[in-house]
Amino acid sequence: MKKMILGVFCALFTFGLKAETEDSLSWPRDIISGKYTTTLYQPQYDSFESNILEGRMAFSIQENDDMPLFGALWFSSKIATDKEERMVYLESISITRMNFPEAEDEEKLEKLKDYLENEMESWDVEMSVDHFTAALSTLDLEHKTDANLNNAPPKIIYKTEAAILISIDGDPIWQKDESGNLEYIINTSFLI
Numbered sequence: 001m002k003k004m005i006l007g008v009f010c011a012l013f014t015f016g017l018k019a020e021t022e023d024s025l026s027w028p029r030d031i032i033s034g035k036y037t038t039t040l041y042q043p044q045y046d047s048f049e050s051n052i053l054e055g056r057m058a059f060s061i062q063e064n065d066d067m068p069l070f071g072a073l074w075f076s077s078k079i080a081t082d083k084e085e086r087m088v089y090l091e092s093i094s095i096t097r098m099n100f101p102e103a104e105d106e107e108k109l110e111k112l113k114d115y116l117e118n119e120m121e122s123w124d125v126e127m128s129v130d131h132f133t134a135a136l137s138t139l140d141l142e143h144k145t146d147a148n149l150n151n152a153p154p155k156i157i158y159k160t161e162a163a164i165l166i167s168i169d170g171d172p173i174w175q176k177d178e179s180g181n182l183e184y185i186i187n188t189s190f191l192i
Contacts, residue, residue, distance in 0.1 A: 037062045043075075045139045051079045053090070071100040081129065088132040090125040166190050 027042035041058040048054075054076045060068035074097040080089045103109055169187045176183050185192045 035064050039068070045135060046074075048079075048136055048139065051081075053077045053079050054096075069100065069102055071098065071103075073098045083129075086129045088127050088129055093125070164190075166192070 027040070029040045030037055039060045039062070041060075043055045043057040045053060045055040054074070056072060056074045058070065058072050060070045062068040073095050075093055076096050077093045078091045080091050081087070082089070098109060100109060166188060168185060172185045172192075173187045174183045175186045
């Protein structure tokens with residue numbers, strides 16, 4: 001674990017984000033440093049109010065051909081917009097939370113968080129206004145979808161006696177038998 005965190009430090013130290021063309025905004029992004037490969041996955045935006053952008057990002061660290069170690073970080077960033085150039089710049093990025101499910105040493109995680117936060121400050125992150133507004137349109141759609149989502153649990157019926165679920169196509173249609181003494185439902189496969 002110590003070697004992997006050191007590898008992340010080296011990899012992220014040499015990495016700078018500068019998005020000059022739309023093609024450079026492709027995800028995931030691999031950072032190769034020595035025997036470590038750090039993969040950054042596309043950020044997911046959670047909110048954008050005033051000029052503060054909040055979101056989360058998954059990343060992984062892999063040493064040679066070993067299994068990757070996955071983690072996630074949540075970030076907050078101040079946004080500046082140049083209307084004449086039609087560009088958006090991330091001025092300051094801070095990590096609000098970080099999670100490595102497989103890591104247990106809290107002190108190492110705190111050092112990694114501090115390092116990433118300091119390193120992210122040096123990144124020159126910029127993108128076109130059009131790309132940024134397109135990314136934010138998915139955020140609006142997610143909020144609208146969440147508002148209409150019904151998370152109420154279904155009604156659960158529990159019986160301690162034997163029971164059978166009988167399906168009937170629509171309302172029951174009763175018909176008398178030939179003797180006229182009995183009635184039965186004709187729009188079900190069960191004899192009722």
